[in-house]
Amino acid sequence: xxxxxxxxxxxxxxxxxxxxxxxxxxxxxxxxxxxxxxxxxxxxxxxxxxxxxxxxxxxxxxxxxxxxxxxxxxxxxxxxxxxxxxxxxxxxxxxxxxxxxxxxxxxxx
Amino acid sequence: xxxxxxxxxxxxxxxxxxxxxxxxxxxxxxxxxxxxxxxxxxxxxxxxxxxxxxxxxxxxxxxxxxxxxxxxxxxxxxxxxxxxxxxxxxxxxxxxxxxxxxxxxxxxxxxxxxxxxxxxxxxxxxxxxxxxxxxxxxxxxxxxxxxxxxxxxxxxxxxxxxxxxxxxxxxxxxxx
Numbered sequence: 001x002x003x004x005x006x007x008x009x010x011x012x013x014x015x016x017x018x019x020x021x022x023x024x025x026x027x028x029x030x031x032x033x034x035x036x037x038x039x040x041x042x043x044x045x046x047x048x049x050x051x052x053x054x055x056x057x058x059x060x061x062x063x064x065x066x067x068x069x070x071x072x073x074x075x076x077x078x079x080x081x082x083x084x085x086x087x088x089x090x091x092x093x094x095x096x097x098x099x100x101x102x103x104x105x106x107x108x109x
Numbered sequence: 110x111x112x113x114x115x116x117x118x119x120x121x122x123x124x125x126x127x128x129x130x131x132x133x134x135x136x137x138x139x140x141x142x143x144x145x146x147x148x149x150x151x152x153x154x155x156x157x158x159x160x161x162x163x164x165x166x167x168x169x170x171x172x173x174x175x176x177x178x179x180x181x182x183x184x185x186x187x188x189x190x191x192x193x194x195x196x197x198x199x200x201x202x203x204x205x206x207x208x209x210x211x212x213x214x215x216x217x218x219x220x221x222x223x224x225x226x227x228x229x230x231x232x233x234x235x236x237x238x239x240x241x242x243x244x245x246x247x248x249x250x251x252x253x254x255x256x257x258x259x260x261x262x263x264x265x266x267x268x269x270x271x272x273x274x275x276x277x278x279x280x281x282x283x284x285x
Contacts, residue, residue, distance in 0.1 A: 036265040059184045060177040060266055078180060098173050100276065101269045 031055055032104070034062050034076070034096075039104035046086050048108055055081040062096045064104075072097075135199070135250045141189045142196035143205065143247065144260070147239055148178040148185070150209030151232075157216055158228045166277055167225045174232070174270065181263050188259055201242075222281070229277050236271035240264065 027049040033040045035057040046052060054064045056076045064073040064082065070092050073082040086108040096102035135143075155174035162168045189196055196202075212231050219227055243264050251257035 036262075037269040038265070058266070059263060060180045098176075099269050099273065101272045 029053060034058055037099060037102055039102060043105045045107040045109060048086055048089055050086050051083055053081050053083045064094050065097045067093045067095060137251060137253050137256050138194050138197035139199040140247050140251055141194050142198055142202040144185045145182055145196055146202040146205045148182040150205055151178045153209060154212060157213060162225055163221060164225050170273060170277060177266055184259060188255060192253060226281060229274055232274040233278055236267050236274060240267050
């Protein structure tokens with residue numbers, strides 16, 4: 001619920017601020033593959049307005065969860081995916097909340 | 110002391126039957142049975158620990174074991190069905206099952222921190238031995254390419270679980 005509220009709030013910011021910054025640039029979609037208990041690539045740089053899709057190719061469920069609480073995919077089941085619109089600049093360290101060995105970084109510039 | 114004894118026991122159960130003359134005779138149907146049994150044993154221990162442990166991190170790990178090994182088992186049984194391979198009981202899967210039952214019986218006599226320690230110690234030894242079995246026997250022994258690929262695919266999950274269990278073991282020992 002809290003996440004939905006935050007997402008809605010971010011959405012509003014994008015609607016009001018986004019077009020000014022990214023009007024002429026075509027937004028891109030990037031894929032992060034979750035395979036072999038790793039996020040690949042482990043570090044991804046995107047621009048604001050781009051979309052990131054996490055695809056779970058493992059046999060077990062995972063999450064992509066920002067350590068600072070900026071985003072949380074909740075459970076991504078095997079063979080499922082989750083997408084995020086990059087709306088906020090910054091370095092976002094994220095993990096799988098189930099598997100503490102899985103860490104990665106999303107850089108939104 | 111106790112942990113190493115368990116480790117040796119698990120090692121003996123998992124590796125001895127395959128290290129000897131039986132090594133060549135482990136076929137795909139037997140490998141399927143070993144995989145399914147190995148996962149089921151850890152699901153059963155996880156269910157017990159999820160309900161009995163009073164430590165939040167241990168409970169979360171136990172629930173994860175149930176979820177992940179159920180997922181692996183589903184893939185293994187789906188593949189076996191598709192390949193029309195009927196998992197075939199064998200000395201290794203029988204030993205795994207017996208060891209799992211022994212572990213459960215032992216865990217049921219324990220409570221609190223002693224329970225958590227015994228559960229996690231066994232998880233460390235169990236995952237290490239399954240990884241060894243995958244590397245030395247199961248992956249090299251699998252003849253069907255899809256079965257071999259599945260074994261390769263599940264290996265990182267066992268490695269991550271081992272690492273996770275070791276962290277819990279270390280944090281428990283630093284907490285005294």
